[in-house]
Amino acid sequence: MSTVFRSNAASLKTQTTLVIVAAALILSAAMGVRQTFGLFIGPFSFDRGVPVTLIAFAIALHNLVWGVAQPFAGAAADRYGCTRVVAFGAVAFAAGLALAALTTSPALLVVGMGVLVGIGISCTSFGVVLTAVGRSATAESRSVAMGIASAGGSLGQVLMVPLAQSVRQSSGIATSLLVLAFVLLVAAPLGFLLDRRNAGAVPLSGAATTSLRTVVKEACRHRGYRLLTIGFFTCGFQLAFIATHLPGYLFLCHMPVGAGATALALIGLFNMVGSWACGWLGGRFRQQYVLGWLYLIRGVAIAVFFLLPKTTASVAVFAAVMGLTWLGTVPLTSGLVAKVFGTRHLGTLFGICFLSHQLGSFLGAWLGGFVFDMTGSYSLIWGATAIAGLFAALLHFPIDDTVVDRSAGLPGAARA
Incomplete structure (x- = not known):
């Protein structure tokens, strides 16, 4: 009996490890490529005459579009599995980059x-791949597993930003975007590993009969879910503004041309530590x-x-602190949703x-460009981004994380 139990436990651990590795690599490709977009604002404007706005x-x-499509992508992964969803998303992502390039x-x-x-x-980011991680891991290790996958996904930011910058400088915008599109297509088959199941797999928590x-x-x-959502x-406002406009802002501050790419790469590097640490703290x-x-x-x-x-020095320190707090919100937020409502x-x-x-x-991305075009400065949007952090902190501390008991009604419903 104990031998069978140990065999099942080892098999489950191996399965979970494979899911975490696959999720990290898919996230590396998707989020790493996305993190390069701020590097193309200046070249698109100067080389092709496209307005910054x-x-x-x-x-x-x-x-x-990502936000609107995410519930549908998540629902498709819930129902049909991640393999087809990731493959479709990788092709669509690559096609978008190729269209922009050509x-x-x-x-x-x-x-x-x-x-x-x-x-x-x-289809290739947190709402799909971290869901697979959450289902594969046990409840006790879920937060850490999601943190590890998110941390591994940061490797793409460390690698893709310098790659995109180097190829763009040597071969132009079009070639750089096509190389990034190829990276996404290479990552698509990893979706097969996200749907691995065996007899020892962790069952889906939450009532299966609940529609x-x-x-x-x-x-x-x-009430807690509403506060978490607000x-x-x-998080989105802060990260999108910084990722999109930090390179241009540093250029206006008379920093070296490569300072923006270096800062984004440092954010990705420290995010590897920060995502793991946030997952560990969340456990x-x-x-x-x-x-x-x-x-x-x-x-x-x-x-x-x-x-x-x-x-x-100040740019490096800022990038390090932002990296430590960059995507740690994702395993914590998804983990909190899983804790309250199940997987x-x-x-x-x-x-x-x-x-x-x-x-x-x-x-965050659009207002940064709009405010800059209107005022010639990013000052107003930097102030709003800082104040938003205090607002979000005040919303999260009072969240009730009591597990929903569907046999006795929704906890806190009367207080919502």
Whole structure:
């Protein structure tokens, strides 16, 4: 009996490890490629004469499309598995980059960088791949497993930003975007590993007989879920603004040309540590408290960076702090949703929550360009980004993480 138990436990551990590795590599490709977009704003503007506002709008639009598509991508992964969803997303993502690389039409640039990329990334990022990790891992190790997958996914940011910068400088915008499209196609087959199942697999938590509509209604009535969703808006706003406009802002501050790419790469490097650390902390402390402190630290870091003189050292320190708090919100947020509502419909519920994140991303990317075009400065948007961190922290500390007991009604429904 003990031998069989140990064999099943070892098999389950191996399966979970494979899922984590596959998820990390897919995230590396998708998020790493996406993180390069800020490097193309200046070249598109100078080389092709595309207004900064339009480029920022295209990048902002992909965030919005990503958010709108995420609940559907999550629901498809919940129902049909991740393999087909990841494959479809990788092809759509690559097609969007290829269209942006080869077209001279501003409208087609928006379709490629905005619509197709948004659809593609919704199928190849957190709402799909971390859901697979959450289902594969045990409840006790889920937060850490998601943190490890997110941390591994940061490797793409470390590698893709320098790659895109190097290829763009040597061969131009089109070649750089086509190389990134190829990377996504190579990562597509990894989706097969996300759907690995065996007899020892962790069963889906949450009542299997509860319909999706019922679970969504429960979530919408749950005060904690609403606070979590609203707070996630801030994360998207902050990250999209910084990822999109930090290279241009540093150029305006008379920093070296490569400072923006270096800062984004440093953010990715430190995000590897930060995502793992946030997953580890989420397994030992209440996840909403860790989220509250994370948002508070991020807001303070943004304010201090904006107020201090810009030097190589200050940029490096800012990038390091931002990296430590960058995507640690994702395993904590998805883990909190899984804890309260179970994993049966995790892809859908996290997708709905993530829509709020992407609405914030749309505004962060677009408003950065709009405010700059209107005022010639990023000052107003830097201030708003810092204040948003305090707002998000205040929302997360009071979240109730009591597990939903469907046999006795929704906890907290009367307080919602």
